[in-house]
Amino acid sequence: MSKKKFDFYPGLPARNRPFTVEDVVCGVDEAGRGPLAGPVYAAAVILDPRRPIEGLRDSKKLSEARRDELAPLIREQALAWAVAECSHEEIDSINILQATMLAMRRAVEALHTAPTVALIDGNRCPQLAAAIRAHAVVEGDDKVHAISAASILAKTARDAALVALHAAYPEYAFDRHKGYGTALHLARLREHGPCPVHRRSFAPVRALLPQPVRATVAAAQADLFQGAAA
Incomplete structure (x- = not known):
């Protein structure tokens, strides 16, 4: 066969x-x-x-x-x-x-x-x-x-x-949601604020940054999109 x-x-x-x-x-x-x-x-x-x-x-x-x-x-x-x-x-x-x-x-x-x-x-x-x-x-x-x-x-x-x-940031429960925007992650993010490994250009994270930092990130993103469109 x-x-x-x-x-x-x-x-x-x-x-x-x-x-x-x-x-x-x-x-x-x-x-x-x-x-x-x-x-x-x-x-x-x-x-x-x-x-x-x-x-x-x-x-x-x-x-x-x-x-x-x-x-x-x-x-x-x-x-x-x-x-x-x-x-x-x-x-x-x-x-x-x-x-x-x-x-x-x-x-x-x-x-x-x-x-x-x-x-x-x-x-x-x-x-x-x-x-x-x-x-x-x-x-x-x-x-x-x-x-x-x-x-x-x-x-x-x-x-x-x-x-x-x-192991470095246990308060965010990364082992459970792997960084995705689950209800658990968003609740921990609101409770503790962004940590150093959060993506500041992503809207749910950017919204929790101090206003001057948020404005800087938004301006940088706008420059990126304008450059890509040029």
Whole structure:
């Protein structure tokens, strides 16, 4: 009996695949665009066709326990993987979209095997080296297994970082909400005010800053948007 062929691109029809069998394909995804605190993470993964990993899908559709099972398998069995981040300071300086693109670029550049094609989850691509063809795949984390793997690595790395931040700032319960704007987080934010790792350019945080600081942050954000539109 012949061995069943494993499809690494279950949601990407063959006629729509922007690569050939000769290409080295990496998947890229991020975690942490929406939270009010901490860095944004990105990961890049090149899977090994000889060592398929069962159960890869969008990390948001997996339980924490399942993500924690899959992450070490990905690191062990992938041909190459890398995780990178952009800090909360960088997010406030260049805005969350540009910080996400930068984290993705850093992850791709950190791969010890250079890809020829990068499949990016979403509808935008970071600027990569000229030798790498970047293609955006909407909802790619459930269509391309390499993007799913990147989603899992980025998510587990960021969650671990927020648990570490909880040790430094336990009053905010970062270990429970991972920095997202939950009712618990917003209540703690109102009670204690922003801490050093909160993203001051995000409205719920900015609203709690002293007025002079709030005005400075708002002016900096306006300059950013004007510069992007120019």
